[in-house]
Amino acid sequence: MKTAPRLLAAGALVAALGLATAITARAADQTLLNVSYDPTRELYAQFNEAFARHWKDTTGNTVTIEQSHGGSGKQAQAVIDGLAADVVTLALEGDINAIAEKSGLIDENWRAELPNKSTPYTSTIVFLVRKGNPKAIAAWGDLIEDGVEVITPNPKTSGGARWNYLAAWAWASKANAGDEQKTVDFIKALYGNVPVLDTGARGSTVTFAQKELGDVLLAWENEAFLVLDEFGAGDFDIVYPSSSILAEPPVAIVDKNVEARGTAAVAKAYLDYLYSPEGQTLAAANHYRPSDPAGVTDPALIAAFPAIDLISIDDPLFGGWKTAQPKHFGDGGIFDQIYTPAQ
Amino acid sequence: MYEQDVAVYDSRRIVPANAHTSPTTERPLVRRTLILVAVAFMALTLVLPLVLVFVEAFRKGADTYFAAFADRHSQTAIALTLTVAAIAVPLNLVFGVAAAWCVAKYEFWGKSFLTTLIDLPFSVSPVVSGMVYVLLFGAQSVLGPWLRSMGIEIIFAVPGIVLATIFVTFPFIARELIPLMQAQGSTDEEAALSLGATGWQTFWRVTLPNIKWGLLYGVLLCNARAMGEFGAVSVVSGHIRGRTTTMPLDIEILYNEYNFAAAFAVASLLALLALVTLLIKTILEVRFGAELAGTRRH
Amino acid sequence: MVGYLTRSTPPLSDGPVPALPPVPGLIARLRPGPPGWSFVKPSILPGFRLTFGYTLVYLSLIVLIPIIGLFLKAASVPLEEIVRIATAPRTLKALEVSFGSSLIAALVNVVFGLIVAWVLVRYRFFGRRLLDAIVDLPFALPTAVAGIALSALYAPKGWVGSLFSERGPLWQWWQAQTWLPFGISEFAPNLKIAYTPSGIVIALIFIGLPFVVRTVQPVLEEFEAELEEAAATLGASRLQTIVRVILPRLTPAVLTGFALAFARAVGEYGSVIFIAGNLPHISEIAPVLIVIKLEEFDQAGAAVIAGIMLVIAFVMLLVINLIQAWSRRRFGDV
Numbered sequence: 001m002k003t004a005p006r007l008l009a010a011g012a013l014v015a016a017l018g019l020a021t022a023i024t025a026r027a028a029d030q031t032l033l034n035v036s037y038d039p040t041r042e043l044y045a046q047f048n049e050a051f052a053r054h055w056k057d058t059t060g061n062t063v064t065i066e067q068s069h070g071g072s073g074k075q076a077q078a079v080i081d082g083l084a085a086d087v088v089t090l091a092l093e094g095d096i097n098a099i100a101e102k103s104g105l106i107d108e109n110w111r112a113e114l115p116n117k118s119t120p121y122t123s124t125i126v127f128l129v130r131k132g133n134p135k136a137i138a139a140w141g142d143l144i145e146d147g148v149e150v151i152t153p154n155p156k157t158s159g160g161a162r163w164n165y166l167a168a169w170a171w172a173s174k175a176n177a178g179d180e181q182k183t184v185d186f187i188k189a190l191y192g193n194v195p196v197l198d199t200g201a202r203g204s205t206v207t208f209a210q211k212e213l214g215d216v217l218l219a220w221e222n223e224a225f226l227v228l229d230e231f232g233a234g235d236f237d238i239v240y241p242s243s244s245i246l247a248e249p250p251v252a253i254v255d256k257n258v259e260a261r262g263t264a265a266v267a268k269a270y271l272d273y274l275y276s277p278e279g280q281t282l283a284a285a286n287h288y289r290p291s292d293p294a295g296v297t298d299p300a301l302i303a304a305f306p307a308i309d310l311i312s313i314d315d316p317l318f319g320g321w322k323t324a325q326p327k328h329f330g331d332g333g334i335f336d337q338i339y340t341p342a343q
Numbered sequence: 344m345y346e347q348d349v350a351v352y353d354s355r356r357i358v359p360a361n362a363h364t365s366p367t368t369e370r371p372l373v374r375r376t377l378i379l380v381a382v383a384f385m386a387l388t389l390v391l392p393l394v395l396v397f398v399e400a401f402r403k404g405a406d407t408y409f410a411a412f413a414d415r416h417s418q419t420a421i422a423l424t425l426t427v428a429a430i431a432v433p434l435n436l437v438f439g440v441a442a443a444w445c446v447a448k449y450e451f452w453g454k455s456f457l458t459t460l461i462d463l464p465f466s467v468s469p470v471v472s473g474m475v476y477v478l479l480f481g482a483q484s485v486l487g488p489w490l491r492s493m494g495i496e497i498i499f500a501v502p503g504i505v506l507a508t509i510f511v512t513f514p515f516i517a518r519e520l521i522p523l524m525q526a527q528g529s530t531d532e533e534a535a536l537s538l539g540a541t542g543w544q545t546f547w548r549v550t551l552p553n554i555k556w557g558l559l560y561g562v563l564l565c566n567a568r569a570m571g572e573f574g575a576v577s578v579v580s581g582h583i584r585g586r587t588t589t590m591p592l593d594i595e596i597l598y599n600e601y602n603f604a605a606a607f608a609v610a611s612l613l614a615l616l617a618l619v620t621l622l623i624k625t626i627l628e629v630r631f632g633a634e635l636a637g638t639r640r641h
Numbered sequence: 642m643v644g645y646l647t648r649s650t651p652p653l654s655d656g657p658v659p660a661l662p663p664v665p666g667l668i669a670r671l672r673p674g675p676p677g678w679s680f681v682k683p684s685i686l687p688g689f690r691l692t693f694g695y696t697l698v699y700l701s702l703i704v705l706i707p708i709i710g711l712f713l714k715a716a717s718v719p720l721e722e723i724v725r726i727a728t729a730p731r732t733l734k735a736l737e738v739s740f741g742s743s744l745i746a747a748l749v750n751v752v753f754g755l756i757v758a759w760v761l762v763r764y765r766f767f768g769r770r771l772l773d774a775i776v777d778l779p780f781a782l783p784t785a786v787a788g789i790a791l792s793a794l795y796a797p798k799g800w801v802g803s804l805f806s807e808r809g810p811l812w813q814w815w816q817a818q819t820w821l822p823f824g825i826s827e828f829a830p831n832l833k834i835a836y837t838p839s840g841i842v843i844a845l846i847f848i849g850l851p852f853v854v855r856t857v858q859p860v861l862e863e864f865e866a867e868l869e870e871a872a873a874t875l876g877a878s879r880l881q882t883i884v885r886v887i888l889p890r891l892t893p894a895v896l897t898g899f900a901l902a903f904a905r906a907v908g909e910y911g912s913v914i915f916i917a918g919n920l921p922h923i924s925e926i927a928p929v930l931i932v933i934k935l936e937e938f939d940q941a942g943a944a945v946i947a948g949i950m951l952v953i954a955f956v957m958l959l960v961i962n963l964i965q966a967w968s969r970r971r972f973g974d975v
Contacts (some may be wrong), residue, residue: 033583038599041600042600042635049675065587066583066584066586067583067584068580068581068582068584069584069596069599070582071936073936073937073938074932074935074936076938077935077936077940078482078499078581078582080481080482080938081477081481081482081498082481082483082487082491082498082499083498083499083581084496084499098938102483105480153932154919154936156933156936157932157933157936157937183374184695193837194920195456195918195920196836196918196919196920197918197920197921198919199914199919199929199932199933200599202599203599205601206598206599206601207836209601210601211722211795211796211798211799211835212575212797212798213797213799213836226601230601240429242346254880270409289788297436315714317918331937331939332940333513336731336921339731339920339922340730340731340922341730341919341922349972367866367869367870367873367879367882368879369879370879377756377759377760377764378760378764378766379698380753380756380757381757381759381761382768382772383755383773384756384757385757385772385776385850387774387780387801387923388846388847388850389779389850390775390845391780391794391801392782392787392790392791392794392847393782393790393792395793395794395800396786396790398739399715399793405884408650409928428963430966431950437695438695438696438780441691441692441695441696441887442692442696443670444688444692445688445689445693447697448684448689449681449682449684449686449687449689449693450681450682450684451680451682451689451693452680453680455962455966456715457696457700459955459958459959459962460700460704460705460964461696462958463704463708463954463955463958464906464907465904465958466904466905466907466954466955466958467908467950467951467954468907468908468909468910468927468931468947468950468954469908469909469911469926469970470908470928470931470947471884471908471928471929471931471947471951472911472952473945474931474935474943474947475707475708475710475711475765475947476712477708478707478710478711478940478944479707483940486770486975495779504744505910506703509703510703510704510707512974513704514894514941520826523727526896529685529686532686533686536686537689541923542686542687544689545686545690550952554874563781564781567781567782567909568778568780568781569784570783571781571782571783571786572783573768573782573783573784573785573911574784574910574911574928579933580761590783591783591786591911594785594786594789595785598789600791605760606789607789610783610785610786610789610790613782613783613786614782615787616837617778617782617783618781620777621774621775621777621778621781622774624774624777625770625773628701632954
């Protein structure tokens with residue numbers, strides 16, 4: 001058998017070539033890695049293009065922006081484990097805090113480095129229902145009715161799902177005049193109506209829109225609008241509850257990584273550009289609420305956001321992420337308790 | 344009820360479905376029912392999912408289907424998948440031959456323990472397979488800071504994906520070869536050695552021709568699994584679009600971008616690979632059935 | 642190479658041979674280790690040191706060292722914390738869901754795998770070769786593709802799921818069977834498959850089927866027809882022959898196939914996450930719990946659960962090897 005050694009040699013050659021291409025591919029122009037959460041795919045696809053053009057115009061340099069998307073917590077853990085992100089744009093303050101605490105890659109005072117507590121855009125949680133709203137869902141209280149199936153991802157793995165949970169909590173706490181036991185009961189009844197807990201916001205949207213499971217999807221405002229664009233506005237309606245949560249997805253530079261890679265200037269410019277009129281307009285066009293509405297060039301985009309009562313995580317009701325995170329979502333926290341069967 | 348009054352005892356083990364009843368086979372009704380049950384079960388659990396992949400891929404027409412492969416990210420994903428398989432499969436091939444030689448040709452203490460260890464990756468959850476490398480090479484591990492200072496990237500880069508792929512496909516070729524080489528025994532090799540061949544000559548000219556079809560079969564299965572691995576690669580990839588996404592991860596990303604036609608198009612490529620694998624395997628079995636006798640055991 | 646002895650003729654016995662310097666072109670004979678006790682039975686074939694050494698090094702680098710790393714990570718957790726994580730209701734439930742679904746799926750696969758293997762070996766019919774080829778599909782098809790396809794099939798609006806869903810054709814047919822006693826036709830259950838534990842079982846059946854078929858098939862092919870003939874001559878009915886003669890002979894192969902399908906199913910992730918509802922305490926499998934722990938920044942907790950699963954996987958494989966050894970002793974092969 002003369003062919004067998006040749007086959008082996010050819011295999012080794014292919015392997016070596018593969019390695020070589022993998023190595024050369026890395027030695028390209030200056031690149032920036034933005035590690036982000038699930039629903040921002042479309043926003044950053046557009047924003048990256050705009051920024052690359054802006055960077056070329058102002059400095060003459062070429063920058064290629066790479067994206068990594070996934071559940072916010074998973075992405076933060078990946079950065080802690082060594083995913084060489086230059087900037088992180090995650091769903092929760094707590095996830096960036098975790099990177100700062102566990103790896104020291106990000107300066108502890110990162111929230112002060114950029115305007116508006118490092119939050120270039122905010123969002124909120126709305127209801128997405130089937131066309132004509134057959135189950136007549138108008139308020140948070142309707143979600144615990146018998147026969148209503150609610151689709152929301154798992155708060156343990158999805159940033160968006162935590163905002164969903166907190167929005168429901170805020171409404172129930174107010175409706176029950178602050179009675180915590182009744183609020184927990186409401187949350188328990190709500191999750192009793194959830195047939196599937198996907199691990200990420202995107203998984204839930206696919207379950208609701210593509211597989212047609214459930215009556216109402218608790219979704220990011222931008223995600224709900226995206227469903228209308230992608231799956232056809234004829235099949236779904238967006239319902240705004242009377243009150244919801246002020247979701248603040250923050251951004252930060254991964255200081256140690258940009259130092260090591262020499263990308264500090266471009267990373268800073270990248271995040272600053274999010275606050276520029278162009279960045280704010282792109283955010284608004286993708287149905288994120290801009291932190292600086294005055295900068296948005298098209299006033300129609302701002303008018304499209306209905307004014308509803310938005311409660312912040314820093315409200316005394318929650319006491320900020322550092323308090324709310326362990327209380328609600330920590331190991332053995334309220335979310336774990338509502339899923340523990342009665343003994 | 345069996346028919347005791349049948350005079351002819353048909354001892355053929357292989358009976359056409361319409362043959363008359365003999366005591367060593369079942370009644371035609373039973374036979375047909377069993378065939379129907381087997382076919383229905385396989386159709387429901389195995390064939391339908393495969394059909395669905397192709398139906399969904401072509402749902403929006405052939406143009407959309409082929410447009411999915413024009414996408415730059417999908418092309419880099421295909422290239423990365425091929426690269427990873429091109430590194431992982433030859434390495435496992437060499438290992439598989441070495442392990443099979445040492446396990447099948449010798450009797451030594453602790454052999455069954457060694458084969459159990461070789462089999463271990465097969466029953467380890469893919470998630471755990473990826474996780475062990477993150478724990479070993481991740482930034483929080485003992486090795487992490489040193490690797491970082493040396494500028495070596497393993498996790499969230501191509502080497503990590505290759506390692507995870509090697510891990511999950513580790514036993515495939517060895518598992519195919521060990522029973523085959525055990526069944527064939529060592530007499531051919533002993534004859535060659537007695538005629539004056541060197542060890543390497545014996546291996547290349549006697550052993551390898553004997554096991555070549557089993558080896559090819561193992562390589563095919565190993566390759567299909569290497570290209571299709573999702574769980575383990577997902578843990579170590581970092582999901583950097585266009586850099587560390589393999590085809591199965593690209594499918595997940597496309598699916599999460601609501602681009603179902605493209606997701607199923609890339610999936611259909613992997614399904615096609617699976618079908619080609621099965622086709623080659625069937626051809627091998629039809630033509631070289633005797634030489635593959637030992638390889639039916641997984 | 643020290644330790645290699647050469648002779649001009651092949652040895653007839655395994656006894657020790659006087660040492661000679663290596664001579665090129667002559668036959669190398671292996672005598673591993675020092676004289677006296679040796680852990681390997683001497684053999685004429687060369688290359689034990691090379692292949693055994695390479696096997697050990699490669700095995701250690703790829704498998705053993707990373708797994709030891711995992712156990713070290715798990716061991717960094719205080720003992721009471723390990724016990725707490727391992728006995729937390731959610732962990733136990735996830736392990737129960739994983740092992741329970743795997744057990745059901747492996748049992749279903751034993752029944753249908755036996756039928757499929759039987760049909761493939763004993764009968765000749767149109768499309769048999771195709772059916773035979775398709776058995777291996779789960780080996781070749783990526784699990785993520787299988788998961789997406791299965792969830793699309795068995796979702797309430799899918800091709801199969803819609804048959805079983807509320808007011809689907811099967812539901813209506815069952816409702817129409819008013820002749821059934823006790824009015825049980827009115828009790829028409831809403832059979833959901835996807836996003837329930839049944840969905841997990843479906844995915845695990847998919848990945849496990851070839852293991853049972855491919856272990857039973859060769860034994861059935863080599864089955865001595867004389868045994869069946871003897872049974873029939875002695876007046877056994879066909880059913881008696883199958884139950885008392887054929888099935889006992891297949892037992893080791895069936896057990897091996899069952900254990901392989903079970904072991905593979907316990908760790909499965911890619912295909913299950915798409916079709917399971919992932920509800921804690923209901924349809925959350927252990928590998929998903931590991932991923933959740935990882936995403937909660939709890940690597941130690943994840944390592945503990947992963948360690949538990951690893952130990953179980955290793956024990957399962959040992960059991961499989963024991964079954965095979967037992968069967969070799971009893972029947973001469975598997």
